[in-house]
Amino acid sequence: MSTTKLDDILPKPASVLDKARNLLKDFKAWVNLDINNLTAGQQLAVKYFCVAIILFVAQILFGLLSALQFIYPGFLYGILDFNVNRMVHINAMIVWMLYGFIGSIYWLIEDESGTDIVGLKWANIAFWVLTGAVTLVVLVYLFVQTGPGKDSSLWLINEGREYIEAPRWADLGITAVMLVFSYNVVATFSKGKWSGIAGVLTLDLIALVGLYLAGMFYMTNITHDQYWWWWVIHLWVEATWEVLVGVIMAWSLIKLLGARRKIVQTWLYIEVALMFGSGILGLGHHYFWIGMPEYWLSVGGFFSALEPIPLVAMVVHAIYDSGVHAFKTVNHPALAWVIAHAFGNFFGAGVWGFMHTLPQINLYTHGTQWSASHGHLSFFGAYATINIAFFYLAIQHWRGGVWMAAGTPNAWRWKWALGLLNAGVVGMTVALLIAGYEQSFIERAVEGSTWSGYFAAQNQPSFQWAMKWRMIFGWVTTAGLGVLVWDLLTIGKSEERKAEKIVIH
């Protein structure tokens, strides 16, 4: 075939690019958002939010694939195996939540410090570096998947440690980006003014970045490996992330309700004391069965049993402040998601965590669908919700500070998104809990934890039904996400009224 013929058949790269550009242009015209409504810091924040939502969609998509493989094990076998889908599912989750947090903080620091972000140019570069790195990591996950047992695989493909599978090169990149981010935060507050919220945020970020380093080393000794691995996972999600959302919630309550700073900050300190007081040594509940000394059974059991207490405090705090202000807010969907966060965090992280945290029960539940049940409700309840609340806060300003309280046009959309997402996740949680109970009884207590015991439990009708129900509620969650994205793109579009000025009282 001559090259001229080939040229005719193959679409010209320029024309493909043009088409994509036109589509993007049409999309932008339809969404009709004006970036000039935002400050420079907020413009950066919404970039983070956009990527967060794309990753949220990826999380759900790969969750659906993994859930399908429980029902049809042959589905995509040898092409996209369960380990790949599940890895992308949980990594997309961790990363979109981090994107949400980083965006929220870029959003709030200008307001909180009273000055422009220091080092914004670096912050923008960091955003593109991080986003490029995340894209490349996901492409390698999908198309290379696994590698030979060599150091080069750990550096370039996959570190194979649940939640922090990203290869070493990406670890270094993520750390560099987080350092730029921390610099922005510290320098901005130093130039403007410090506050209680600013102080807690800064110290928490330093801890968060420092902890990530604990997950970057290879060790032959699996007991040591898992010891340090939990430093990252637990001390992120059960300590520093919780404090981070405490900060975000404190600031949001001032903005949404006009709560008084003194009250909000006092609560924030109480939460920090209770959260770190229980969460740091609560780390021990991951050390029961990995080869660590027996004293961790007592230390981990005791302190992790205390972990729900700060979450109760957060519920009381959020509901009390809302009640004091008679639930009068400038942004209905955002406040609804803050309330969903308070309850979701308490039930998902607090109650569901407590249910299987004592070693006497954990001996049977450890490594069963119990953990998956807890994981689904807690990550959603504690972190997805607060990020979504912030997305609504951001879109309100991006639309030019429009009315988003009672009488918002098409308010059914945000209500349905809220309802479907919550119902979907709660449904999956309950289905997985039933599967977990069944596994604990059949596989562990009766069959004695052998491979045949494992499969005896997996083949039980109650387990299989649980997997089907999980799938159904997975679709409910997906529908909720669809409505959420639609709503975020359209809410306030035709709104002429301006939001009421919030009064601090």
Add this chain to the structure above:
Amino acid sequence: MNETPLWASESFWKKMAIWVTGVSFVILIILTMDSLSQTEAGGKRVPAYAIINKKIDYQFNKELNKSVPVIGEDEFLFGKQLTEQEAAELVDLGKKNAQTRNCMNCHTILGNGAYFAPDLTKAWLDQGWLSKDLREDLMVKFLMDPENNARTFGSNRKMPNLGITEQEAKGLVAFLKWMSSIDTNGFPYNFKTIEAEEE
């Protein structure tokens, strides 16, 4: 009357937050140093890598009311006695493969990971390997070609072919054998080993 009592004041809780966090972190550091030294490979809880030269079992101890690893006489892996250095290298190859082949996103290791495939903590001792004579050979074959040596136990779930070489498979078997000797405080509970069936 309007004055905020100390226990409800911002400054009190600020100090409290700093102290509680500081003290908890110091305790964690102390426990970390102790735990890591108690769990060096070669200690009582986590045996040296050359333990793969020995017979390993996991039996219920009535006095302690939990299952504990029991180390027996010589039982060389692949018929060859290894020095500590050689054993460490082989286990290391297996451990590295366990990471780069992403085992943990289907299996659990020490109970941690995903729940699509069985736990590997005591996989070396599992009765699924039929008999001690067949075990090593079956494990290597399975790891190299899981599709054609599938062990689905009626679930239709098959391990995918991950391109594991023979040497890597032997490394993985060594890693699994070594891991089965770790004292895991009685997890998994009530586990009946391949040794129990033979006795």
